[in-house]
Amino acid sequence: MTPELFDGPEPAPSAxxxxxxxxxxxxxxxxLGNTYVWSIEAHLSDCALCRGQLSVHTDNERLARNRSVVxxxxxxxxxxxxxxxxxxxxxxxxxxxxxxxxxxxxxxWLLSVVAVLGVVTGxxxxxxxxxxxxxxxxxxxxxxxxxxxxxxxxxxxLVGVAAAFVPSLDPxxxxxxxxxxSSLTLxxxxxxxxxxxxLIPLACAAVVVPGPxxxxxxxxxxxxxxxxxxxAAATVVGPTAAVVTSGAMWALPVAWLTVTQxxxxxxxxxxxxxxxxxxxAAVAVVFARRDRLEMRWAS
Amino acid sequence: MGELIVNxxxxxxxxxxxxxxxxxxxxxxxxxxxxxxxxLDRGITGLxxxxxxxxxTLLSILATVNEPDAGDIKIFGLNPKIHAERVQIRRQLxxxxxxxxxxxxxxxxxxxxxxxxxxxIVDRRRRAEEVxxxxxxxxxxxxxxxxxxxxxxxxxxxLAIAQSLLGSPELLVLDEPTxxxxxxxxxxxxxxxxxxxxxxxxxxxxxxxxxxxxICPRVVVVLDGRIAFAGxxxxxxxxxxxxxxxxxxxxxxxHMSWRDGDNQWRHIGDLxxxxxxxxxxxxxxxxxxxxxxxxxx
Amino acid sequence: xxxxxxxxxxxxxxxxVARGDEDALATLYDRHAAWLTIRLSxxxxxPDVVDHAVQDTFLAVWRDARAYRGxxxxxxxxxxIGIRRLIDGIRRESATTHPPRMRAADADVxxxxxxxxxxGLEHGDLGQALAQLSPELRAALEATVLDGLTxxxxxxxxxxxxxxxxxxxxxxxxxxxxxxxxxxRSAPTPRRQAWESP
Numbered sequence: 001m002t003p004e005l006f007d008g009p010e011p012a013p014s015a016x017x018x019x020x021x022x023x024x025x026x027x028x029x030x031x032l033g034n035t036y037v038w039s040i041e042a043h044l045s046d047c048a049l050c051r052g053q054l055s056v057h058t059d060n061e062r063l064a065r066n067r068s069v070v071x072x073x074x075x076x077x078x079x080x081x082x083x084x085x086x087x088x089x090x091x092x093x094x095x096x097x098x099x100x101x102x103x104x105x106x107x108x109w110l111l112s113v114v115a116v117l118g119v120v121t122g123x124x125x126x127x128x129x130x131x132x133x134x135x136x137x138x139x140x141x142x143x144x145x146x147x148x149x150x151x152x153x154x155x156x157x158l159v160g161v162a163a164a165f166v167p168s169l170d171p172x173x174x175x176x177x178x179x180x181x182s183s184l185t186l187x188x189x190x191x192x193x194x195x196x197x198x199l200i201p202l203a204c205a206a207v208v209v210p211g212p213x214x215x216x217x218x219x220x221x222x223x224x225x226x227x228x229x230x231x232a233a234a235t236v237v238g239p240t241a242a243v244v245t246s247g248a249m250w251a252l253p254v255a256w257l258t259v260t261q262x263x264x265x266x267x268x269x270x271x272x273x274x275x276x277x278x279x280x281a282a283v284a285v286v287f288a289r290r291d292r293l294e295m296r297w298a299s
Numbered sequence: 300m301g302e303l304i305v306n307x308x309x310x311x312x313x314x315x316x317x318x319x320x321x322x323x324x325x326x327x328x329x330x331x332x333x334x335x336x337x338x339l340d341r342g343i344t345g346l347x348x349x350x351x352x353x354x355x356t357l358l359s360i361l362a363t364v365n366e367p368d369a370g371d372i373k374i375f376g377l378n379p380k381i382h383a384e385r386v387q388i389r390r391q392l393x394x395x396x397x398x399x400x401x402x403x404x405x406x407x408x409x410x411x412x413x414x415x416x417x418x419x420i421v422d423r424r425r426r427a428e429e430v431x432x433x434x435x436x437x438x439x440x441x442x443x444x445x446x447x448x449x450x451x452x453x454x455x456x457x458l459a460i461a462q463s464l465l466g467s468p469e470l471l472v473l474d475e476p477t478x479x480x481x482x483x484x485x486x487x488x489x490x491x492x493x494x495x496x497x498x499x500x501x502x503x504x505x506x507x508x509x510x511x512x513x514i515c516p517r518v519v520v521v522l523d524g525r526i527a528f529a530g531x532x533x534x535x536x537x538x539x540x541x542x543x544x545x546x547x548x549x550x551x552x553x554h555m556s557w558r559d560g561d562n563q564w565r566h567i568g569d570l571x572x573x574x575x576x577x578x579x580x581x582x583x584x585x586x587x588x589x590x591x592x593x594x595x596x
Numbered sequence: 597x598x599x600x601x602x603x604x605x606x607x608x609x610x611x612x613v614a615r616g617d618e619d620a621l622a623t624l625y626d627r628h629a630a631w632l633t634i635r636l637s638x639x640x641x642x643p644d645v646v647d648h649a650v651q652d653t654f655l656a657v658w659r660d661a662r663a664y665r666g667x668x669x670x671x672x673x674x675x676x677i678g679i680r681r682l683i684d685g686i687r688r689e690s691a692t693t694h695p696p697r698m699r700a701a702d703a704d705v706x707x708x709x710x711x712x713x714x715x716g717l718e719h720g721d722l723g724q725a726l727a728q729l730s731p732e733l734r735a736a737l738e739a740t741v742l743d744g745l746t747x748x749x750x751x752x753x754x755x756x757x758x759x760x761x762x763x764x765x766x767x768x769x770x771x772x773x774x775x776x777x778x779x780x781r782s783a784p785t786p787r788r789q790a791w792e793s794p
Binding site (some may be wrong): 068069071072074075077092097101107171173175176177178181186 | 382443
Binding site for chain 3 (some may be wrong): 019021027028030035038039041042044046048051052054058061062064065067069070071073074124181
């Protein structure tokens, strides 16, 4: 095939030859022998006129059917890098679509989370810079340095996971309820993804903040416990109430510890064990009562 | 065509697609549904009633998204109280809720793709085929890449109808599907419903009597959580026979009066005064008479 | 509602598609889907596999229109995508082979004598030489030469091993050379070659 530049209407073949209509018809029907086919196909590559002629002999219904599928597939959105990432992780592409319909996995939400963490981190750094340092005492033992992050961090993760199952945060909720797709699978897939997505900026903030080196890791278990508790509570009370309760269960103790000048205790040894117990118990409850997690439309 | 059931009668056929018996649902002090018996068959049934009558509650129970406090339901022989059977029902269900929400970022095709996956259509190509098919059915080809938030109310409603058609469901539960549609769109909607392949069971709700007259061969009037009437629109209109009259002046003895299109006063009441011009009752007349009677209770 | 006829040429359309113009994609489809469907159908006897290949081709055009550098013919660009999508589709199908549709005796009985002259092959040297090849050799040649496939891809298309493709191609070349040599010896009159080698 000699490559040619087409910037204007395609030039007719030099011999001015075009395929006879009968030959095209035979070709379209698949009745043309191989040697003629080679000639015809080579000619068709160059000649728009004969290509157009060919449309007369084709199955229009079949063409129309494929056309609407092509246009539908083109219309369905799909950014490239998530698709490639999903394929590498072995995730089927429909899972991606389900995730993209989760508020807390959208860019706007994640940017808000980063913004909030940014403010908290900024405050932390500022207080740390301004506070007079006493020899031998860690600068971050001043409650105001770490309290905001300790308070806000796990709550941000909780709210992100809440978006996976709280009706008011999922506009398409009513359709998901009436659909056969397993609500539990949907919820878990979304919750785990939201959890991961929120933990990453939180861990980064915990690294930047002037605190103990184990702080990023220490925030993991409380966040998990909060989310698990909310899920477990959602099998008993409504989802919104569950999330609020869970949030309060974290905010109140941390606030109290801040007032008593030791917020870090929330994530030190005792705090961690408590969170571990809550997390394990909550997961057990969720498993046992998973049928109740099936979203109910509370009118 | 299916058997019609009038309150109290038990002559329904055994093969009825949807059977509801003694259905009750309350929200606190409010009884949304009170011992409702209903049978639905293939074809279109309209639920007619004022806002707050219980139509939405009934539809949401039929769509398996709400649970009754008491009563039995059988949909295609399946019991929605059992989880596995509930999922089976949902596989054959298309639902249009009263207020359908969309994520802000959704495009038309993206949204339909999402719903198709929720309906367990997992294969990428089949999803595209279904999306193309329902868009063509509601006349929205070429809208695929439009963002839903840029659509007008009428098109959003068409999209909402389209999503309920994904997967060619056997049971279509549509809550106020004609809301926001103009006359031409309603006509197209009626055509759409009548031309659906496979003859599904369709139940839709409306508070407008002319929707019933135009679209539904069967109507069920719901008042205060109870079934006030079940039958054909003609039969509903006939309940007002002899109770509707027109006059040049307003008549105080009528239950309801209003000016009609000919600038006459139309009255609905117990007995027309002698010498007045009785009017042929419409479906709306029958409905108004019933709702007035219901209101007196 | 007949759409306005799009007079832009294919290269311009492809650039429009690269910018996200859906109507340009539709126009490209309307212009090229027919011949692509037929041409792919000759390589694969399963209409559903061909349908999928056609769909995937235009989807790939939609996603990767930028890959077209404007330096070749658009039909060739589309064909390059199409034949590879077809091969992907054939690979996906489990275990069945899809040899190209060939007529057993390769008798061109439906083509009239005038048409044969018009097509210019009947008396062409190369045409005659090709006609003398066995179907398998011709198929291997078609896949590698006309369709521009690698031996591995041709193997998938024809349902044979890559090595078999290579050996058949070389046997075909030997046979063609011999046949052409035979013809020039016996008929020295110059012929019009309507079949151009790529």
